[in-house]
Amino acid sequence: xxxxxxxxxxxxxxxxxxxxxxxxxxxxxxxxxxxxxxxxxxxxxxxxxxxxxxxxxxxxxxxxxxxxxxxxxxxxxxxxxxxxxxxxxxxxxxxxxxxxxxxxxxxxxxxxxxxxxxxxxxxxxxxxxxxxxxxxxxxxxxxxxxxxxxxxxxxxxxxxxxxxxxxxxxxxxxxxxxxxxxxxxxxxxxxxxxxxxxxxxxxxxxxxxxxxxxxxxxxxxxxxxxxxxxxxxxxxxxxxxxxxxxxxxxxxxxxxxxxxxxxxxxxxxxxxxxxxxxxxxxxxxxxxxxxxxxxxxxxxxxxxxxxxxxxxxxxxxxxxxxxxxxxxxxxxxxxxxxxxxxxxxxxxxxxxxxxxxxxxxxxxxxxxxxxxxxxxxxxxxxxxxxxxxxxxxxxxxxxxxxxxxxxxxxxxxxxxxxxxxxxxxxxxxxxxxxxxxxxxxxxxxxxxxxxxxxxxxxxx
Ligand code: ADP
Numbered sequence: 337x338x339x340x341x342x343x344x345x346x347x348x349x350x351x352x353x354x355x356x357x358x359x360x361x362x363x364x365x366x367x368x369x370x371x372x373x374x375x376x377x378x379x380x381x382x383x384x385x386x387x388x389x390x391x392x393x394x395x396x397x398x399x400x401x402x403x404x405x406x407x408x409x410x411x412x413x414x415x416x417x418x419x420x421x422x423x424x425x426x427x428x429x430x431x432x433x434x435x436x437x438x439x440x441x442x443x444x445x446x447x448x449x450x451x452x453x454x455x456x457x458x459x460x461x462x463x464x465x466x467x468x469x470x471x472x473x474x475x476x477x478x479x480x481x482x483x484x485x486x487x488x489x490x491x492x493x494x495x496x497x498x499x500x501x502x503x504x505x506x507x508x509x510x511x512x513x514x515x516x517x518x519x520x521x522x523x524x525x526x527x528x529x530x531x532x533x534x535x536x537x538x539x540x541x542x543x544x545x546x547x548x549x550x551x552x553x554x555x556x557x558x559x560x561x562x563x564x565x566x567x568x569x570x571x572x573x574x575x576x577x578x579x580x581x582x583x584x585x586x587x588x589x590x591x592x593x594x595x596x597x598x599x600x601x602x603x604x605x606x607x608x609x610x611x612x613x614x615x616x617x618x619x620x621x622x623x624x625x626x627x628x629x630x631x632x633x634x635x636x637x638x639x640x641x642x643x644x645x646x647x648x649x650x651x652x653x654x655x656x657x658x659x660x661x662x663x664x665x666x667x668x669x670x671x672x673x674x675x676x677x678x679x680x681x682x683x684x685x686x687x688x689x690x691x692x693x694x695x696x697x698x699x700x701x702x703x704x705x706x707x708x709x710x711x712x713x714x715x716x717x718x719x720x721x722x723x724x725x726x727x728x729x730x731x732x733x734x735x736x737x738x739x740x741x742x743x744x745x746x747x748x749x750x751x752x753x754x755x756x757x758x759x760x761x762x763x764x765x766x767x768x769x770x771x772x773x774x775x776x777x778x779x780x781x782x783x784x785x786x787x788x789x790x791x792x793x794x795x796x
Contacts, residue, residue: 350449357423359413365543366536381419381455395525396492397503401510402529405569408506412459422456428465439484447491454500463505467513492522534560540568544575551589559595574598620645621768623701626688627656630753634677644773675716680746682709687750713739760786
């Protein structure tokens, strides 16, 4: 019986399987002709035998191309939902943001799971993160990515019973993909998904209105007319915001006015993201530069891949991509010191705001990172990482005051590093404002030129 227990324990639950995916083509609106192409992919699953018998080649992979938020992920799910097969997904940026060697083994694990649970759809989001033409990225980060890409090619090239597992990937940059990826038998089918037009927007709004109490005389045309340029993700958001509006006023139905107001809010957000004033660009640049400049001082966080202030639909202001061990981080296996370093990095934007704009001019641009710092500090204390011992009396009070003490220390440390690296900050900010993003090599060149990195003593 010992053996049986061991076997049961060894049989791992699939890690990349998304359970309960129940999306149908009717949930994706404004597709027009694209729908026929996707229906054919469903047939590869449902009528695979027929295709094989007639010698029709089943594509190795399908590439969904288009800007963020147009519904590429939703479509991949709908293919799985219509075919009634399992859906496995991973974001390619998860392949590269981690320690060397992990990317390739994740790809292997992903495909092994998909095969063991076939028929299945494997969905790879942001394929360009790993599929960028080889040789374009130099240094160790490039090698890691190459190893991952090679593994992906091996998996795509396959195995017996091709057609049981179909890979769908999404990208906004099909033009920069490694040519090896788009060779016949691999991602040999491209489907472009454009931003929706007027009619498309009406249809998308209606799909999201289906489960909501809409006023019977709702003027979808009016809403669609004033949302030119918006994608499905933004339109879905508008319906949600309108619903909140209705609830807040205690009304039973969503009106045209609710939608128009919500559209205005979304539009303003969009403008903030796309047409920032020069001051706004600079402020965002300081925010992101501060994280990178502080992070580069710490061993677990200095693997900076790039820094950007280019807005991405519906996402944060900008971001710093660091290669760090997300697995370890999620499972709480990071050392006490790296947790402290992490907190310090998350407080860097707040510290920079104070240093560059002064205490009276503080903005809220760093609200999210400060929040991350707060919850990490609590984790640190609750996880027993802190030196202080806690009696049961005053448990919560002590935790909060100890977390606060840690936050203050880390904040001081972030400020100290930034003050010591004012020249580096200025250089990074200038380039960010001008070019919107900074690749790894450029960043480290600036660090070499202007940085003043010192091994910091563990200080909390
Ligand atoms: P992408 O993968 O292209 O970035 P997503 O599929 O993640 O976009 O879209 C995010 C959300 O936006 C979806 O879950 C859905 O709610 C909404 N959405 C996007 N496009 C559509 C569409 N064509 N029809 C209906 N909803 C959409």
